[in-house]
Amino acid sequence: MGNIKRIISPDTQREDRVPPGQRLVEKWPVLHYGGVPKIDTSKWTLNITGLVENERTLTYEEFTALPMVEVFSDIHCVTTWSRLNNTWEGVSTSVIKDLVGIKDEAKHVMVAGVGGFTTNIPLTDFFQEDALFALKHDGQPLAAEHGSPVRLVVPRLYFWKSAKWVTGLRFMAKEEPGFWERSGYHIHGDPWLEERYGEG
Numbered sequence: 001m002g003n004i005k006r007i008i009s010p011d012t013q014r015e016d017r018v019p020p021g022q023r024l025v026e027k028w029p030v031l032h033y034g035g036v037p038k039i040d041t042s043k044w045t046l047n048i049t050g051l052v053e054n055e056r057t058l059t060y061e062e063f064t065a066l067p068m069v070e071v072f073s074d075i076h077c078v079t080t081w082s083r084l085n086n087t088w089e090g091v092s093t094s095v096i097k098d099l100v101g102i103k104d105e106a107k108h109v110m111v112a113g114v115g116g117f118t119t120n121i122p123l124t125d126f127f128q129e130d131a132l133f134a135l136k137h138d139g140q141p142l143a144a145e146h147g148s149p150v151r152l153v154v155p156r157l158y159f160w161k162s163a164k165w166v167t168g169l170r171f172m173a174k175e176e177p178g179f180w181e182r183s184g185y186h187i188h189g190d191p192w193l194e195e196r197y198g199e200g
């Protein structure tokens with residue numbers, strides 16, 4: 001087992017773990033726009049740009065050499081399913097801070113996945129200690145349809161913010177809408193406040 005750091009997502013400790021308007025599922029549904037990309041890890045990179053001191057492009061080898069954490073969290077999808085008790089293993093988002101040096105003006109990040117998917121996240125959510133780049137789920141390598149080799153997991157927001165097949169982070173001063181946010185989803189997406197759809 002080693003001495004991997006274990007983080008319990010605080011929403012799993014609530015007396016009622018199911019947010020308003022959600023129902024529980026046992027199996028893990030697969031949901032995304034477009035096809036499942038085939039990603040060769042020898043060609044995969046994570047590109048970190050925008051309001052940082054040092055823009056970086058990390059190879060898969062460099063990325064997987066970073067310290068790993070384990071996170072225990074629930075999943076809440078805006079389409080009303082929730083799945084409790086997920087164990088993720090991967091790289092904490094906070095590791096990125098030391099790698100690139102986030103500028104003071106940066107307040108949001110645009111996360112990009114293969115195939116043009118994007119989603120915007122405030123840094124206050126992105127850098128919560130239970131947010132990570134997951135490589136494993138419940139002890140198994142992440143399946144291709146769930147975002148392998150690397151997906152983001154932001155447990156405190158609806159699951160559409162947890163970009164699969166992540167390849168890019170762009171740090172920004174101002175909030176900009178990503179893919180689903182431009183199509184009517186809420187700009188923020190807190191499941192406990194039922195921030196499902198925007199005003200648009």
Ligand SMILES: Nc1nc2c(c(=O)[nH]1)N[C@H]1C(S)=C(S)[C@@H](COP(=O)(O)O)O[C@H]1N2
Nearest residue numbers: 029030031032033113117146160162163164
């Ligand atoms: N790259 C990418 N990531 C994505 C999506 C997508 O279309 N493309 N869809 C999001 C949505 S809407 C949901 S609900 C979750 C679903 O993740 P799952 O298929 O692992 O359950 O992935 C999110 N991440």
Ligand SMILES: [Mo]
Nearest residue numbers: 031077078160
């Ligand atoms: Mo979704």
